[in-house]
Amino acid sequence: MYTEEVMKQFMHPKNMGEIKNADGIGKAGNFICGDIMWIFIKVEKNKKEEVILKDIKFKTLGCAAAIATSSMITELAKGETLEGALKITKQDVANALGGLPPIKIHCSVLAADALSEAVYDYLSKNDLPISRELVKTHERIGKELETTEKKA
Ligand code: FES
Numbered sequence: 001m002y003t004e005e006v007m008k009q010f011m012h013p014k015n016m017g018e019i020k021n022a023d024g025i026g027k028a029g030n031f032i033c034g035d036i037m038w039i040f041i042k043v044e045k046n047k048k049e050e051v052i053l054k055d056i057k058f059k060t061l062g063c064a065a066a067i068a069t070s071s072m073i074t075e076l077a078k079g080e081t082l083e084g085a086l087k088i089t090k091q092d093v094a095n096a097l098g099g100l101p102p103i104k105i106h107c108s109v110l111a112a113d114a115l116s117e118a119v120y121d122y123l124s125k126n127d128l129p130i131s132r133e134l135v136k137t138h139e140r141i142g143k144e145l146e147t148t149e150k151k152a
Helices: 004-011 064-077 082-086 090-096 102-125 132-151
Strands: 024-029 036-045 051-061
Touching: 004 064, 024 102, 024 132, 036 064, 036 102, 036 132, 051 064, 051 082, 051 102, 064 090, 064 102, 082 102, 090 102, 102 132
Parallel strands: none
Antiparallel strands: 024 036, 036 051
């Protein structure tokens, strides 16, 4: 059912844990299964003065696929610019894992959502411009998280 890569990332997840004094923290939940994920980011400017994700860690209360997708998204996002990180889709995560069973695709949504929430948190804390699209995504994730936590 799971690819070798999913099993590898699940058994030996990368970047698991928390970042103290994180520049941004994202939290997302899936109201169907009740799983919750946090993503912590630390940023810095590169030589081109672009803000990049210097460090990223995750904490996931979820299934094997949720752990594997969390691990994979941190690998894909590390060193990326904020714009680049926001462009990582659930499909990119699933592809990097060699695919996910259809019933587990929603687990990769959690990872992409928690990452975009961490970027949103960083931008809003620093009074930086936030695109309309990101605001909309933030509102959707907030509602889903509220439903998840009510059910828990
Ligand atoms: S079953 Fe909930 S994230 Fe996988």
